[in-house]
Amino acid sequence: MPWELTATSAAGFATLAVYAALALVGWRNWTARCGPEVTVMMAVVGLSAFTYSVQLGYDVVAAQVFWWELTFALSTLAPFLWLVFVVQYVSRSAWLTSRRAAALALEPLVMLVAIATNAIHGLVWTVPPEAVATPGSAVELAFGPLYYGHLLLAYVIVALGMGMILLVGIRWSLVYWKQVLVLLVAPLPSFLSNIAFMFGVSPVPSLDLTPFTFAFTGLLLVLGLYQFDLLERVPIARRQALQAMGDGLVVLDSDRTVVQVDDIARRILDPSPSVGSSIDEAFPGTPFEQLHGTTVTDANNLAYDIRISELTDERGDEIGYALALRDVTGRHRYEQRLEVANRVLRHNLRNDMNVVRGYADIVASGSDIDTKRAARSILDRTDDLLTVSDKARKVSELDDSHAQPATNHDVSAIVAGVVHQARRKYPEVTFAFLGTPRVEVELSDAGSIATALEELIELLVGQVDDERGDVTIQVGVERRDGVVIRVESDGPAIPAVERETLAAGSETPLQHAEGLGLWLAYWCVIENGGELTFGDGGGGNREPEGGRADDETGVVILRFPDNAR
Numbered sequence: 353m354p355w356e357l358t359a360t361s362a363a364g365f366a367t368l369a370v371y372a373a374l375a376l377v378g379w380r381n382w383t384a385r386c387g388p389e390v391t392v393m394m395a396v397v398g399l400s401a402f403t404y405s406v407q408l409g410y411d412v413v414a415a416q417v418f419w420w421e422l423t424f425a426l427s428t429l430a431p432f433l434w435l436v437f438v439v440q441y442v443s444r445s446a447w448l449t450s451r452r453a454a455a456l457a458l459e460p461l462v463m464l465v466a467i468a469t470n471a472i473h474g475l476v477w478t479v480p481p482e483a484v485a486t487p488g489s490a491v492e493l494a495f496g497p498l499y500y501g502h503l504l505l506a507y508v509i510v511a512l513g514m515g516m517i518l519l520v521g522i523r524w525s526l527v528y529w530k531q532v533l534v535l536l537v538a539p540l541p542s543f544l545s546n547i548a549f550m551f552g553v554s555p556v557p558s559l560d561l562t563p564f565t566f567a568f569t570g571l572l573l574v575l576g577l578y579q580f581d582l583l584e585r586v587p588i589a590r591r592q593a594l595q596a597m598g599d600g601l602v603v604l605d606s607d608r609t610v611v612q613v614d615d616i617a618r619r620i621l622d623p624s625p626s627v628g629s630s631i632d633e634a635f636p637g638t639p640f641e642q643l644h645g646t647t648v649t650d651a652n653n654l655a656y657d658i659r660i661s662e663l664t665d666e667r668g669d670e671i672g673y674a675l676a677l678r679d680v681t682g683r684h685r686y687e688q689r690l691e692v693a694n695r696v697l698r699h700n701l702r703n704d705m706n707v708v709r710g711y712a713d714i715v716a717s718g719s720d721i722d723t724k725r726a727a728r729s730i731l732d733r734t735d736d737l738l739t740v741s742d743k744a745r746k747v748s749e750l751d752d753s754h755a756q757p758a759t760n761h762d763v764s765a766i767v768a769g770v771v772h773q774a775r776r777k778y779p780e781v782t783f784a785f786l787g788t789p790r791v792e793v794e795l796s797d798a799g800s801i802a803t804a805l806e807e808l809i810e811l812l813v814g815q816v817d818d819e820r821g822d823v824t825i826q827v828g829v830e831r832r833d834g835v836v837i838r839v840e841s842d843g844p845a846i847p848a849v850e851r852e853t854l855a856a857g858s859e860t861p862l863q864h865a866e867g868l869g870l871w872l873a874y875w876c877v878i879e880n881g882g883e884l885t886f887g888d889g890g891g892g893n894r895e896p897e898g899g900r901a902d903d904e905t906g907v908v909i910l911r912f913p914d915n916a917r
Contacts, residue, residue, distance in 0.1 A: 358408055358409055360408045364564060365405050375390075389441075397426075400563055401566065403423040410487065411487050412485055416491040421470070428506075434509070434510060434539065435513045463498065478493065489556075503546075503550065518536060541565040541568045542568075545564075546562045601616075602625055603663075603672060604672050604673040605672045606671060608632070611627060612627065613626070616677070619651075620648065621648065643658050646658050648677070652881065654681045655680050655681045656681075659675075659678060661674045757796070758794040758880075759795070760792045761793065761794075763829055763837065764789055766805075773806070778813050780822075783826075784824060785827055801880060804884075812839070816843045828840075834911050835913075837909070837910040838910075845886070850870050883910075885911070
């Protein structure tokens with residue numbers, strides 16, 4: 353009877369679409385890692401499924417045995433190809449030496465010779481005299497020792513490959529556990545269906561479902577290709593990315609598309625990068641080629657340097673980039689303090705010494721009245737220089753407290769102490785403390801908070817005209833979206849140029865503060881994880897006086913996270 357299309361043959365032909373699709377994907381990624389291995393493996397297994405499907409359409413024993421020979425010959429290559437794929441994927445190609453590869457390839461070659469000469473020795477299989485061929489089911493054969501020996505070795509090779517994947521998965525599971533899971537699960541259906549056939553417990557009697565169930569393996573590999581970047585973002589890339597990692601990490605493919613981003617990088621960058629988006633969206637104003645070496649600052653005023661490393665495979669091919677964000681807050685703040693202190697010292701020292709020299713000339717040649725006036729001016733300028741020098745010393749002594757362990761402190765007590773000292777230092781100013789008792793917050797350096805308040809009070813007092821009369825400065829402590837210290841004067845505000853310089857983060861010859869006081873207060877606050885702003889920012893309970901805008905009033909806000917434990 354001629355060949356006929358049976359239901360099982362049709363099912364086998366249907367699986368060819370899966371193998372063809374996956375082989376096509378591998379062929380299109382031929383130059384990428386594992387591209388050749390995937391293409392060849394899927395082509396060989398697909399051909400074995402085809403020949404087995406053809407076999408199931410015959411009702412003649414001789415015809416079925418012929419096509420079975422082709423099917424078995426092709427299937428002997430599958431375990432070897434699987435191991436080659438795994439070794440390449442887990443970057444263990446050095447393990448597969450030429451000697452080992454030759455030893456592993458020898459067994460399929462021996463089996464091919466044995467299959468071709470099986471009619472002479474019958475060591476692979478024999479055809480029982482009572483065997484019959486029925487369309488839709490395979491002829492029952494009596495398998496010999498070479499057949500079982502091949503299956504045993506094939507099982508060992510498949511288990512060896514899965515062991516390599518599992519070992520790498522244990523070491524690097526946090527990086528690409530999805531890929532490991534896909535590769536571990538992929539061979540199981542074919543593995544189990546073949547064992548079921550050998551023990552005679554196959555769901556379809558006299559039918560080896562292995563060529564059909566391998567379609568499930570193909571589908572899992574396709575899932576890995578498209579969902580988890582199985583071919584292009586491989587373990588070696590993940591490992592290099594981890595080695596390059598600083599405090600934050602973004603992994604990109606060769607097209608600069610985000611394939612992985614950790615929580616720290618999401619917190620640092622604004623807008624936060626997401627998987628599948630271009631890295632350019634996170635840095636809209638900076639070309640990718642200029643990102644390396646730049647510094648970004650997060651919402652907590654912590655500074656991070658960007659370092660970009662190319663990811664390459666063992667052949668030197670570029671497969672992506674690792675963008676690491678390294679915490680350089682200490683260095684960044686030190687450089688900022690050094691720049692500001694240097695500018696202030698040079699500016700004030702030059703100006704004040706010119707004044708001192710001028711008045712010294714008056715002392716040398718002027719009248720008694722001029723001498724007294726000049727002497728008073730010299731004393732004032734000397735005091736100014738001593739004050740600047742003292743502030744510069746405090747700046748130089750500032751620790752990078754953000755990196756130190758924080759402990760609970762009673763902010764209300766700190767503020768009350770500062771207000772008490774201010775009443776004694778500035779008797780002409782009225783001070784009011786409106787703090788809520790025992791408001792605690794975690795601080796790295798509680799003493800620097802007192803320094804910040806002292807500097808702010810000095811700045812506000814310094815804006816008061818001697819002829820103005822009484823000025824009231826209120827200092828309050830409350831819990832409102834964190835712990836807030838509110839310093840408010842009903843006198844003049846801190847000059848806009850001072851506030852704008854602080855907001856810019858640096859000083860220039862055309863825009864700079866008059867001294868170190870405001871900068872010192874700012875540094876003391878941010879070193880403790882807080883922020884310093886001017887005006888109520890829309891959140892105050894009091895109306896601005898005299899119709900002035902918030903940022904024009906003498907209001908300074910110190911805000912800290914409510915993280916007391």
